[in-house]
Amino acid sequence: xxxxxxxxxxxxxxxxxxxxxxxxxxxxxxxxxxxxxxxxxxxxxxxxxxxxxxxxxxxxxxxxxxxxxxxxxxxxxxxxxxxxxxxx
Numbered sequence: 087x088x089x090x091x092x093x094x095x096x097x098x099x100x101x102x103x104x105x106x107x108x109x110x111x112x113x114x115x116x117x118x119x120x121x122x123x124x125x126x127x128x129x130x131x132x133x134x135x136x137x138x139x140x141x142x143x144x145x146x147x148x149x150x151x152x153x154x155x156x157x158x159x160x161x162x163x164x165x166x167x168x169x170x171x172x173x174x
Contacts, residue, residue: 091132094139107146110136114153 097108110133117129133149140147 088170091116091129092133092136097136101143101145105145108136108140108149109148109150111150113151114151115152 087137095150100108112133116126118125137149
């Protein structure tokens, strides 16, 4: 499934309502789709365009990067490990 990328025109209705701050939540997995692989420059360029558009209008931009990290840990010193997904 393709995720629709926002454009600066998506911000204009909010700007017309006198919004002065925008939060851009980003899932790290979209920036770096392959673990330890290259960054997706299309996503970075989209973010750059949005943030520049907002800051050029003397408004605030908050970049909120969320990472879904899968980690393993040993429970109580045993050799059995358990997988847990954690928002961080």
